[in-house]
Amino acid sequence: MMLDANAEILTSLSNFYERLMQNDNFELKDNNECKLAVADFLPQLQDFIHQFKMHAARATTLSKITADRKELVRNPSLWLHIPESQTKSYNR
Numbered sequence: 001m002m003l004d005a006n007a008e009i010l011t012s013l014s015n016f017y018e019r020l021m022q023n024d025n026f027e028l029k030d031n032n033e034c035k036l037a038v039a040d041f042l043p044q045l046q047d048f049i050h051q052f053k054m055h056a057a058r059a060t061t062l063s064k065i066t067a068d069r070k071e072l073v074r075n076p077s078l079w080l081h082i083p084e085s086q087t088k089s090y091n092r
Contacts, residue, residue: 003056007049014045 017038020026028034072078 001056001059003052003059007052007056010045010049010052014042014049017042017045 021029021035021038023029
């Protein structure tokens with residue numbers, strides 16, 4: 001699903017910035033302004049990741065509920081646990 005893919009991309013981006021700030025070859029590693037900017041940016045990324053994952057879970061749940069209800073409409077014998085022989089008129 002696209003939402004899961006987006007969450008993975010943001011996770012990768014977050015990991016990149018964490019590794020960048022630990023890299024000794026990064027010239028701005030010790031720059032306080034840069035440290036603060038990255039320190040502010042990473043929690044925002046984590047919030048977006050969490051939101052994408054929550055939306056993906058909700059979409060999956062909604063899809064399952066829709067499939068279950070579709071099955072109920074197709075099969076009236078499931079409505080009140082009525083034996084199928086008594087619901088033949090609904091199936092026509």
